[in-house]
Amino acid sequence: xxxxxxxxxxxxxxxxxxxxxxxxxxxxxxxxxxxxxxxxxxxxxxxxxxxxxxxxxxxxxxxxxxxxxxxxxxxxxxxxxxxxxxxxxxxxxxxxxxxxxxxxxxxxxxxxxxxxxxxxxxxxxxxxxxxxxxxxxxxxxxxxxxxxxxxxxxxxxxxxxxxxxxxxxxxxxxxxxxxxxxxxxxxxxxxxxxxxxxxxxxxxxxxxxxxxxxxxxxxxxxxxxxxxxxxxxxxxxxxxxxxxxxxxxxxxxxxxxxxxxxxxxxx
Amino acid sequence: xxxxxxxxxxxxxxxxxxxxxxxxxxxxxxxxxxxxxxxxxxxxxxxxxxxxxxxxxxxxxxxxxxxxxxxxxxxxxxxxxxxxxxxxxxxxxxxxxxxxxxxxxxxxxxxxxxxxxxxxxxxxxxxxxxxxxxxxxxxxxxxxxxxxxxxxxxxxxxxxxxxxxxxxxxxxxxxxxxxxxxxxxxxxxxxxxxxxxxxxxxxxxxxxxxxxxxxxxxxxxxxxxxxxxxxxxxxxxxxxxxxxxxxxxxxxx
Numbered sequence: 001x002x003x004x005x006x007x008x009x010x011x012x013x014x015x016x017x018x019x020x021x022x023x024x025x026x027x028x029x030x031x032x033x034x035x036x037x038x039x040x041x042x043x044x045x046x047x048x049x050x051x052x053x054x055x056x057x058x059x060x061x062x063x064x065x066x067x068x069x070x071x072x073x074x075x076x077x078x079x080x081x082x083x084x085x086x087x088x089x090x091x092x093x094x095x096x097x098x099x100x101x102x103x104x105x106x107x108x109x110x111x112x113x114x115x116x117x118x119x120x121x122x123x124x125x126x127x128x129x130x131x132x133x134x135x136x137x138x139x140x141x142x143x144x145x146x147x148x149x150x151x152x153x154x155x156x157x158x159x160x161x162x163x164x165x166x167x168x169x170x171x172x173x174x175x176x177x178x179x180x181x182x183x184x185x186x187x188x189x190x191x192x193x194x195x196x197x198x199x200x201x202x203x204x205x206x207x208x209x210x211x212x213x214x215x216x217x218x219x220x221x222x223x224x225x226x227x228x229x230x231x232x233x234x235x236x237x238x239x240x241x242x243x244x245x246x247x248x249x250x251x252x253x254x255x256x257x258x259x260x261x262x263x264x265x266x267x
Numbered sequence: 268x269x270x271x272x273x274x275x276x277x278x279x280x281x282x283x284x285x286x287x288x289x290x291x292x293x294x295x296x297x298x299x300x301x302x303x304x305x306x307x308x309x310x311x312x313x314x315x316x317x318x319x320x321x322x323x324x325x326x327x328x329x330x331x332x333x334x335x336x337x338x339x340x341x342x343x344x345x346x347x348x349x350x351x352x353x354x355x356x357x358x359x360x361x362x363x364x365x366x367x368x369x370x371x372x373x374x375x376x377x378x379x380x381x382x383x384x385x386x387x388x389x390x391x392x393x394x395x396x397x398x399x400x401x402x403x404x405x406x407x408x409x410x411x412x413x414x415x416x417x418x419x420x421x422x423x424x425x426x427x428x429x430x431x432x433x434x435x436x437x438x439x440x441x442x443x444x445x446x447x448x449x450x451x452x453x454x455x456x457x458x459x460x461x462x463x464x465x466x467x468x469x470x471x472x473x474x475x476x477x478x479x480x481x482x483x484x485x486x487x488x489x490x491x492x493x494x495x496x497x498x499x500x501x502x503x504x505x506x507x508x509x510x511x512x513x514x515x516x517x518x519x520x
Contacts (some may be wrong), residue, residue: 002373003378004374004377005375005377007374008370008371008372008374008375009371011366011370011371012360012363012371015363015364015367015371016362016363017364017369019363019364019401020362082360082362083360086360086361086362087357087358088359088360088469089324090322090357091357091359091360091372091417092356093323093376094322094323094347094350094352095372095375095376096342096343096344096345096347096348096376097344097375106388144351148435183504186460190328205387220489251323251327253323253325254326255285255325256285256316256319256324256325256363258317258324259319259325
């Protein structure tokens with residue numbers, strides 16, 4: 001793997017952001033709306049339930065962590081979509097660029113843009129609503145790692161879907177976090193769910209994060225094996241997503257999809 | 268890597284089928300250092316399919332492609348490091364400036380001394396005044412020049428040009444022909460050039476491959492082919508070949 005090629009893919013996104021600062025707005029605007037909305041909901045819930053229960057780390061913290069996952073995923077998919085929208089596949093894939101280098105470039109872009117959004121989210125949530133990550137203890141690091149890896153896996157999977165089915169399948173990608181959130185137990189314990197949903201939850205790395213987060217806030221301590229399970233699953237999904245993307249790419253090369261992405265509209 | 272006398276591009280028994288449809292059928296040819304070869308034929312003859320296979324973005328059904336002695340199927344990244352291409356249907360991203368596009372692709376090709384190389388190409392292709400202009404707002408002629416500058420970034424041993432002068436004015440087209448001819452002579456690189464402009468092909472190409480229905484029907488130097496078939500020019504020969512069913516020529520395997 002050549003770092004200069006990986007950096008070239010990330011540099012392209014940097015140029016786009018620098019050339020059009022309005023692209024920065026969605027990274028902040030949507031998360032800010034979420035934080036403000038949920039911040040006032042938690043404030044209201046705290047007011048009606050009294051001091052025995054603090055909803056800020058439970059609900060607002062959950063919103064922030066879930067938004068982080070969604071931002072990571074979108075960071076990867078948006079970088080990929082730039083190549084879809086500018087019909088750049090032929091230019092890119094007729095070069096020495098390897099798939100591993102291309103995906104690494106997308107991941108670096110995802111890291112950068114999601115960290116930008118994370119800083120904005122944390123600043124707003126802390127300053128306006130008093131959210132403190134200290135309430136989660138030392139587990140906050142692994143929590144972010146699990147969510148980050150899951151976001152990367154979903155982003156690469158989303159890119160693979162669009163590469164396989166064409167730009168029209170873009171609409172399939174955006175709702176993925178929303179579809180997963182009921183199973184991930186973002187806002188409620190997994191025990192609330194019916195049996196078949198709990199089975200799916202156990203396969204989703206974020207569910208271990210949100211269960212752990214609730215345990216930490218309740219002072220019960222985070223179960224290390226659960227965190228390890230979540231991290232292991234997330235790592236596995238990243239590898240799986242890369243394998244799926246590589247398989248779709250090989251299919252696209254075999255059938256001429258890559259060339260047609262540039263030469264004509266793929267439906 | 269091959270020596271200066273060995274072919275830069277070797278295509279052996281190349282075929283591409285999509286189910287029952289055969290796009291390219293068992294074609295073989297070579298391009299030697301400094302040689303410009305024209306790949307001509309009617310629409311749907313298999314020219315772009317052939318170029319896409321050489322660019323590694325379309326897998327052949329069978330056959331072999333070697334670029335500078337490197338097997339494309341086995342060592343794709345190394346082989347493609349020796350190539351570059353320009354095609355009117357593959358403009359560079361319109362939301363990046365000329366200079367940004369050249370830098371991104373220069374890094375992908377691993378060009379050493381990239382800044383100096385970009386400066387030289389901007390000057391060579393008369394793009395200095397457009398360096399900070401987004402490619403999407405350039406005229407089609409300027410976009411073609413940017414695509415060609417990108418194609419020269421890594422001083423490729425094999426340059427693939429798919430109708431590079433299709434959308435540009437005659438003066439610019441002539442400049443580009445001069446550029447490419449000079450480049451091939453100076454660098455001893457090989458060029459595979461597709462075009463529907465038979466005047467251009469006659470002027471630029473050392474050899475021509477007539478492709479029809481995925482097969483090479485004629486191969487040879489433009490003047491020799493015209494003389495051999497008794498036509499007034501290459502365009503007349505093209506029209507006749509496109510309308511006739513000829514026996515494919517035996518090309519070097």
